[in-house]
Amino acid sequence: MEKAVGVSKPEMNAFAEMKDSYEKVLRNDAQGLQAIYQNNRDALFNQITACKDTVFHIAAYKGNEEVLQVLVKMVPPAKKHELLKMKNIYGNTILHEVATSANVKAAELIIKELLQSGNEIREQEEILADRNKLGETPLFRAAEYGNKEMVMHFADEIKRVGNVQNHYKYTRNDGLSILHIAVVGQHFETAMWLLNQKQELATLLDKNGKTSLHLLASMATAFKSSTPPTRLLKEIIYYCLPSNPCNEDESNELQPNLQNKDLEQGQASKDRLQSDRSKGSKLSCAIWGCLAKGWKMIDRIWNQKKMHVSALKLAKMLIIADASWFHEPHEPEEPDTICLERKEEEEAKDQSPEPDTPLFVAAKSGIVEIVKEILAHYPQLIEHINRRGRNILHVAILHRKNRVYRFVKDMEEAKRLVRGIDNDGCSILHHAADTKYYQGGTKQTPALKLQQEMQWFEDVKSEVPSHFTMHRNKKNITADQLFKDMHQEQLKTAQEWVKNTSTSCSTVAVLVATVVFAAAYTAPGGFMSDGRPILLEKPMYSFFTVMDVAGLASSLTSVVIFLSILTSSLEFEDFLNNLPRNLSLGFTFLFFSVTTTMLTFTATILLLIHLQKTWTASLTYAAAFLPVCVFALFQFPLYYEYFVAAVKSILEYMRNNLPGNWEFLRIKDDY
Incomplete structure (x- = not known):
């Protein structure tokens, strides 16, 4: 009970x-x-x-x-x-x-x-x-x-x-200081105020041995350089929005008290200039403030920009005060020379759980702003090596942070970093071949994704000495072998996609060719007894003939191109230049053939029914172009990507083979 x-x-x-x-x-x-x-x-x-x-x-x-x-x-x-x-x-x-x-x-x-x-x-x-x-x-x-x-x-x-x-x-029970917790919550204005009150907060460590700068350097979304790209309209609004705080007192208060200012010379002119700028800034803030109240997108973008600006200001303050890199440097276990053969597979030694420096954390996160600021204050840190024997190029390449990689490799001080070998025996080319941190790239189709991977690998290969391509890591694998092993599944996916796409496009092109070929022998209006078309003298008939011939030629050309793609080997080398270029040409001719076919149909209608009213003719044109517009709407993004890939391959060929310096033809890409 x-x-x-x-x-x-x-x-x-x-x-x-x-x-x-x-x-x-x-x-x-x-x-x-x-x-x-x-x-x-x-x-x-x-x-x-x-x-x-x-x-x-x-x-x-x-x-x-x-x-x-x-x-x-x-x-x-x-x-x-x-x-x-x-x-x-x-x-x-x-x-x-x-x-x-x-x-x-x-x-x-x-x-x-x-x-x-x-x-x-x-x-x-x-x-x-x-x-x-x-x-x-x-x-x-x-x-x-x-x-x-x-x-x-x-x-x-x-x-x-x-x-x-x-x-x-x-500090809290978990070891976080008041500055740590403000940074974790991305309350950067509060963090700057706290740092101004007590500079020693920047050096406090949590239970994992991390400073506040370590935490900030891991927040990719808090900085513009590592934020995913947005649409053009949002980018324009972002760059037009005011960068400085609209509250002048707040702006002055957040300035770090770490630098002395010269107050003796030209102070009056400075005050006038600052006053004029302040008035313009307040007016700009007032205008954008009104727009933000009625347009939520502007409000979101503005809040994001304010966060980016505040995060960068805080990073500058923390970099000046942080001393986490002044520890005993790590010595690499491998010399910066190539190894052509390994007797047996070797394993790297276990390392202590010491955290990376903020420089390497920022490189992993792709935050170019922090990397720039750290190297501006401490340029010698570019030589830093972490506990795994890796320099900043190793880290940026392994984690696929292209912007950090490009920024560092263009520095004069970084020229010898390309020869670095980490404790696993890997060069930067091995890390470029590794897909451990690969997140799918920025392209849409499997073929372009594989091409992007190959371009990334070739880009890094062009920076290392040529004999480094023969270097073997501790697993006795060269970078080229590692690339092919890591991308076998991606190659199979790309091959299958190319075959299916080429087959489908060939079918469409053959259907178009059949239609326009039949149209050539069934002239609008019929034929006279001597075999000449009845409407031959009409201007629209010439237009009909030209469009019909162009449609037939372009569709058959498209068929030939897609058949050549289907019969190619479709190996890694094909996906670098030839295949994207051929696909771009095939899509171009196919798109053109569909367009000319619809124009041929329009010309036929106008020849037969002799429309007198302008609005009926316009309606006919609109109806004829509807399939073309729908086709363009859904296929243009794909066509555009392949067109750009084809242009890049042509420019790259010219840059590598024409005499003289053609570096201006290089088109940088985000991997």
Whole structure:
């Protein structure tokens, strides 16, 4: 027999009261809460949620001043200290909860009415330093949720009762500092303010030995260079939006106090120039601000740009203060010379779990801005080698960060890095052949994806000494062998796609050829007794003849091209230049044949029915071009990619074979 759960009437009333209080505080119903607690003020300290929150916890979280004002007035003076020490299941006090809100005035109200009233300075300091179960103080929690004004307010309150510098040094139970947590939440404005208050925050390490710069260098989406490309309209809007903060005071406040400025010469002219720029910036901000309110896309793009600008500013500040690279350098296990033969497969030694430097973390993430700033301040770091014996070129190439690779390889200091051999015996060419971090490339079709991979490999090969192509790693494999082994599945997929596409296009081209061939022997209007077309003298008949011949010629040419593709070997070498060029030509002739066929049909209609009205003729033209437009709409992106690939291969051929310097013909591509 099951035991019934009995609930007394007073308990039922208490549950009902908790529900009523909870609903009213969520709705910010100040009058309703006053009615509940006016005659039962002891109930203010009751828990109303499963997480042991009081009504004050929820009200502080909501940040509604009116509700807090009503509730605070009902707290007996003798219990204000007790209220501030009450914690929920997470160990959060009322101050922890209000720190997560965006309303600084709500925090001011709680601090003034509850903290400062009836508590000694020592007690106030203890309450402000109270930690939750994660080890967070209210100041720490405000930084975690990214409200800079709230952080500043709590910092001022701590200064009033104690030493705020000690609070900046606090770390959570998981080892994260207040600066770490601000960076993790991508609250870069808050992080810059904190860094200006205490520069030593930049050198603090978490439990994994990482500084705040390590964390920032791993945030690819926080920087423009590693953000995926967007449509042209969005790119134009992005570059037109103001880069600097619209709040002039905020802009000045966030400037790092690490550099001394010359205030003696030309100060008056500087002030005038800055004033003019400020006026123009404010006007631009006002215009874009109005547009952003009514156009959500602009608002999203602007927020993204603000994040990019703030992240770069923070990176510059952290780079100056960070010293994580001043450790004992790693020595490579392999000399920078080639090995033509390995007796047996060798394994690299296990390495300690030491984190990479921010330079290498940024290179892995593809953040060119951080790489540039680090090498600008510490150019000697380009020679740095990590625990696996890899330099920055190894890292950038292995992780397919093309922009970082291009930036570094063009530096004069990096010329000898191309000869580096890591602890696995791999050169940069081996890493270019590796698909460990390959994410599918930027092209649409399997054939172009494989071509892109081959272009990437050939691009890196052109930078290394020619004899390095014979070098074998510790698995006794050359870079060429590794490339073919890693791309066998991709080759099979590309071969199958090319065969299916060529077969389908050949079928369409044959059908077009059949139609236009038949049209050539069935002239519009018929023939006279001597065999001449009746409408031969009409101007439109000449147009009909030209389009019919052009359609037949282009369709048959397309058939020949696609048949040649089907009979080719379709090996790796074919996908580099020949195959994309032939596919581009085949698509061009096929598209042209479809267009001319529809023009032939249009000419036939106009010759036969002799349209007199302009609008009927226009309607006929539109109907005739509808299939062409639909075909172009769906096939143009594919055709465009193959056309560009064909142009690149032609320009590359000219660059490599014509006398003189033709480097300007090189078209850079993102791999």
